[in-house]
Amino acid sequence: MLSSLWDNQRLRSWAGQILLLALFGATIWWLADNTLTNLAVRSIRVGFDFLWRQANFPISESIVAYDPSDTFFRAYLAGIGNTLLISAVVIVLATLLGLVVGLGRRSRHPLVAGFAGAFVTLMRNVPLIVQLLFWYALLTTALPPPRQAWQPLPGAFLSLRGLYLPGVEVDGHGWLFCLGAVAGAVLWWRGAARVERRFDLTAPRVAALLAAAYAGWLVLLWLGCGIGLRPSLPRLAGFNFEGGLRLSPEFTALTIGLVIYTSAFIGEIIRGGVDAVARGQWEAGRAVGLSDRQTLFHIVIPQALRIIIPPLTTQYLSTVKNSTLAVAVGFPELGLVVGTVINQTGQAIENVLALLLVFLTISTSVSLLMNWYNARVALVSR
Amino acid sequence: MTIGYLGFAGAVAAGLLLAGGALAASTLDTVKGRGKVICAASTGTVGFGAPDDKGYWRGLDVETCRAVAVAIFNDRDKAEFVPLSGQQRIPALQTGEIDILPRTLTWTLQRDANGINFTTPNYYEFTGFMVPKSLGVTRVQDMKGAAVCVQTGSTTEVVVADISTEHKLGLKTVVFDSIEATKQALFSGRCDALITDAAALASTRATQAKNPDDYIIFPATPYMDALTPAVRHGDDQWKDIVNWSFQALIAAELFGITQANVDDKLKSPDPRVKRFLGVEPGNGKALGLDDRFAYNIVKQLGNYGEMFERNLGRGSPLKLERGPNALYSQGGLMFPLAFQ
Known part of the structure; x- marks a missing residue:
């Protein structure tokens, strides 16, 4: 009887899996229980109540409006905003530079190929943190102090405190406006596709009507969100420049460092992808009378994309995570903010957990987006 | 470094997850x-905690820890120092990685209420600004719009925000993780001012400025902080030992007992001195220590005054005045409790 149960392969595999699950569950329970007990013994506060307390500490720059009188939750938002900003800027710029580097490596021109090769070797082999510190040191020692700032163009000032440019100050709900504009564009795009099936979209009257509808929506939004614009010029006031658009040395150093480092990897990914497309494709392109450039962009790269996208996704994910190296140069991305929050609240576990969750969410979103794109460019066999 | 502190935070979490019954x-x-006391040390603040050129740890905080090592082992070298950043120090104490946290730690309500206990302040201190003289700034009110470098993991982040709000200064803070990066940013001109404890500023100015006379230091707030060695919650005996080891240093100064004359003082007829030095037994045993623990501390380290002068005062590059750190009898705040 027992031996027949033992010999039942299906039962055995089920029993094995249930045992494993039970062990896993028990381990989690043991760890959680242990942690709570230990926290209680050490009289350390537990929970996320702190999120609604006043943060009191400053954040040097943030695209989400933040003030020390805001809550810890708001500080988190400021950190997340900065992480998203730096990640997005770096991903876009590094991809463009990476394309140049990757194609440069394949150039027939020895100087271009050699330079691109040296760039890749150097940037891939110097640790990122060293590069960041290098750029930061360069930006904060080579430039003049604010009172003797360089003025490369009227209204633009370059100094130790960063680059100040003439800008525009926006009143009202700028975020809501942007959100509405994007939502409107998406709807318009979708609607246009439906309209196209019924009418001829190329007919000037239909196109003009749609454009006018979108323009009307924008005007409504503009008024509804109370948007007001004022020009803002940087001027020296006391120690620093006030007003205008500002690129801080911290943000600039981090952007330059991350873009250059990441583009070296992306360049290699792109070169590898392009090389992997069969030579015959180039010859075919030439045979139908396309120039090399046309062949590259219309025949080779579309095919190379399905080789490029998966490793590129990995690279984008690394970039998001690499942004936490910003602590070294003082740019307040989420890692630096959370570090401060841990110190102010003394609640390491909750904050590390929150940090993990946020990064997991960002990384998963990036990876889902890239997978969706990958599915679109994947070879479809009919 | 970021990897460092995130890794560390992870280690702390793991410590809390796994530590059971420890x-x-x-x-x-x-x-x-274990045979030694493990203390947190600064990552390099001369005068409070920094290794000298031979790698021997020196400083007021370091010697506060050595006093405990003497109290327990009668050997000032049975102490180990773990350099920790402002971020790392409190979790390290909470998880049991270190036994004592004497590291320019300001006694605050939030910290006290959250898993650590403070002993006796070993240094009273103003938060100060250090500013290049060339800017012509001499007080907080002059600092409108200034860029201020701050190290994360300290109370000064909150202080700087408070000052900015109170005086409507619009200070632009630049926050760094390491104290080295923070100092570098001041010296390179990235910031107009560096804010931290005045003594740490004096230490930075004396040991790292190209020309110390180019910088001035002035108080950032009228409020004084008490830098206080801390211990974990939940072990009262240990708190007492750390407390009274430091008390021994200031009591010795009040009694006029120095490293040089401590042996002569054993013959003192004063009953308080007799009790203090353990000639009349009882004090040490009550704490679970040798009855001569106070004698041993003074014999090996001298009294608080000697410690101060050696690390921060006349015998050091910092040349700080005793100020609020003098004994109460000299107009300061150091007040020894009764050894009986």
């Missing part, structure tokens, strides 16, 4: 079993 033994037994 707290059962008293800290004193653990320390005795």
Whole structure:
């Protein structure tokens, strides 16, 4: 009887899996229980109540409006905003530079190929943190102090405190406006596709009507969100420049460092992808009378994309995570903010957990987006 | 470094996850079993905690820890120092990685209420600004719009925000993780001012400025902080030992007992001195220590005054005045409790 149960392969595999699950569950329970007990013994506060307390500490720059009188939750938002900003800027710029580097490596021109090769070797082999510190040191020692700032163009000032440019100050709900504009564009795009099936979209009257509808929506939004614009010029006031658009040395150093480092990897990914497309494709392109450039962009790269996208996704994910190296140069991305929050609240576990969750969410979103794109460019066999 | 502190935070979390029953033994037994006291140290603040050119740790905080090592082992070198950043120090204490946290730690309500206990302040201190003289700034009110470098993991982040709000200064803070990066940013001109404890500023100015006379230091707030060695919650005996080891240093100064004359003082007819030095037994035993623990501390380290002058005062590059750190009898705040 027992031996027949033992010999039942299906039962055995089920029993094995249930045992494993039970062990896993028990381990989690043991760890959680242990942690709570230990926290209680050490009289350390537990929970996320702190999120609604006043943060009191400053954040040097943030695209989400933040003030020390805001809550810890708001500080988190400021950190997340900065992480998203730096990640997005770096991903876009590094991809463009990476394309140049990757194609440069394949150039027939020895100087271009050699330079691109040296760039890749150097940037891939110097640790990122060293590069960041290098750029930061360069930006904060080579430039003049604010009172003797360089003025490369009227209204633009370059100094130790960063680059100040003439800008525009926006009143009202700028975020809501942007959100509405994007939502409107998406709807318009979708609607246009439906309209196209019924009418001829190329007919000037239909196109003009749609454009006018979108323009009307924008005007409504503009008024509804109370948007007001004022020009803002940087001027020296006391120690620093006030007003205008500002690129801080911290943000600039981090952007330059991350873009250059990441583009070296992306360049290699792109070169590898392009090389992997069969030579015959180039010859075919030439045979139908396309120039090399046309062949590259219309025949080779579309095919190379399905080789490029998966490793590129990995690279984008690394970039998001690499942004936490910003602590070294003082740019307040989420890692630096959370570090401060841990110190102010003394609640390491909750904050590390929150940090993990946020990064997991960002990384998963990036990876889902890239997978969706990958599915679109994947070879479809009919 | 970011990897460092995130990794560290992870380690702390893991410590709390896994540590089970480690707290059962008293800290004193653990320390005795290990044969040395483990203390947090600064990552390099001359005068409070920094290794000298031979790698021997020196400073007021370091010697506060050595006093405990003497109290337990009668050997000032039975102490180990773990350099920790402002971020790392409190979790390290909470998880049992270190036994004592004497590291320019300001006594605050939030910290006290959250898993650590403070002993006796070993240094009273103003938060100060250090500014290049060339800017012509001499007080907080002059600092409108200035860029201020701050190290994260300290109370100064909050202080700087408070000052900015109170005086409507619009200070632009630049926050760094390491104190080295923070100092570098001041010297390179990235910031107009560096804010931290005035003594740490004096230490930075004396040891790292190209020309110390180019910088001035002035108080950032009228409020004084008490830098206080801390211990974990939940072990009162250990808190007492750390407390009274430091008390021994200031009491010795009040009694006029120095490293040089401590042996002569054993013959003192004063009953308070007799009790203090353990000639009349009882004090040490009550704490679970040798009855001569106070004698041993003074014999090996001198009194608080000697310690101060050696690390921060006349015998050091910092040349700080005693100020609020003098004994109460000299107009300061150091007040020894009764050894009886």
